[in-house]
Amino acid sequence: MRVIHLIKATGVAGAERHLLDLLPGLRARGCDARLLVLVERRRPADEFLEEARRRGVPAGREVIGGDVDPLLCARLALRLRRERPALLHTHLIHADLHGLAAARLARGPEVVTTRHNDDPFRRRWPVRPLLRLCWRGVAGGIAVSRAVRHFSREAEGAPATLPVVHHGIAPPESEDREAVRASLGLDRGALVAGMLCRLTAQKGAADGLAAFAAAARAHPGAILLLAGDGPERAALERRAALLGIGERTRFLGWRDDANRILWALDVLIAPSRWEGFGLVVLEAMARGVAVLATRAGALPELVADGETGLLAAPGDVEALAAGLARLLGDAGLRARLGAAGRERARERFGLARMVAETLAVYERALRDAGGTA
Structure with missing residues (x-):
């Protein structure tokens, strides 16, 4: 056929x-x-x-x-x-x-x-x-x-x-986490959150920046990676500076190795305002990365709140910040959610x-x- x-x-x-x-x-x-x-x-x-x-x-x-x-x-x-x-x-x-x-x-x-x-x-x-x-x-x-x-x-x-x-x-091929981090210039023990998305209003990156700015106050060494490009990039760079996280936010631009970057993350943030599926969330789960996402569109079909990740209402920066603060402050929670997410990705997707x-x-x-x- x-x-x-x-x-x-x-x-x-x-x-x-x-x-x-x-x-x-x-x-x-x-x-x-x-x-x-x-x-x-x-x-x-x-x-x-x-x-x-x-x-x-x-x-x-x-x-x-x-x-x-x-x-x-x-x-x-x-x-x-x-x-x-x-x-x-x-x-x-x-x-x-x-x-x-x-x-x-x-x-x-x-x-x-x-x-x-x-x-x-x-x-x-x-x-x-x-x-x-x-x-x-x-x-x-x-x-x-x-x-x-x-x-x-x-x-x-x-x-x-x-x-x-x-x-x-397909199950991802494993990569050395520390080698990926080193290639990105990240310290070995740094707390790293990331957003991998087109920089458009749909993806809610401005909400993710605001949530990181609030949650990371208690974690002065935390870093935010933003891989992707789009019409909102310049505005987001200005926004990061105004929020006081300009030096802690790394705009990586469009990357053809975006899935490789997932290995460097402690938390993936997916703050979408609407979302048909959310493939990057599934890719992160398959790698055992803890996920913080919104309840936009299909994301609750991927992420079981409190079991394989944490969910917040779309546009609710306060709830996103609270969820991110929990994840940055609790390595055990990150590990538990990441392991459950990996199993869910393997079994269902x-x-x-x-x-x-x-x-x-x-x-x-x-x-x-x-x-x-």
Whole structure:
């Protein structure tokens, strides 16, 4: 069964990282999974494509000329006729809209879509009616969390039977904690908290900075790492200085080794205002890192409050600060939550489960559409 995965990308964020795990897993199960990336002319997503190819996934690209590009639909239709996949699997809104139009122009294949987030912009005009229209044309769909399924049903008219397939990850290869810390210029015994995220309003990094400033008063040697980039970086750097933690906060910028940085942390802070899944939280849990997160979106599906991490309400800086103070001040609590989180990640969020459940969605979509797997 040949399946083309279509996504618009400018870098490697959560949805892209998910595909880098999923597609090799599908290929290992005999599915001819391929990647097609919609790119902006000045942002060709080279790293994403190269990493996919390094993992054995055939990968190509098409340039998208704007939010709506009719010529792209025509080019995609020609590609679909040439490659003749059984399914087109779309990810994120640009791929959803252009992919479905192209499949109709090509008179096949059937389309499956994954909903990755609960971004409020999906409620706006004209996005909302377009997405509602898309659901009428697809053969199957996936939500990456129960929170995203609820949002998609309420905001987009997704079917009540939309299956949830949580992201899965392979067990991480162990790295020497002290070697990772040394590479980052961290003292051996330092208390280190971190945020690994795009620097956008969604991720709540300003709340994380404020929580660290309050909680770290009792821990003058504590350090905050912030790995990621985005439109809020300059404002966050100013904010850190105003909070008096400028010298204790290290802005690392975008890193292609972000998962490696997790080994250096005592605590991961995930202060998101909304969150479709939260893959970095799962990656931290898999490494035994204690997690402090908000109850935004899917995060409570990953983190059991008080058992595998601590949770606070989105935007509640006081609660975030209290949770962080507990974690920074109690090595035993960090160890207990980290160990339980590692076990939860291993038991519930494995890569093989995600691959098997995705294949089941494909088989159901083809069966319902009258095709064959």
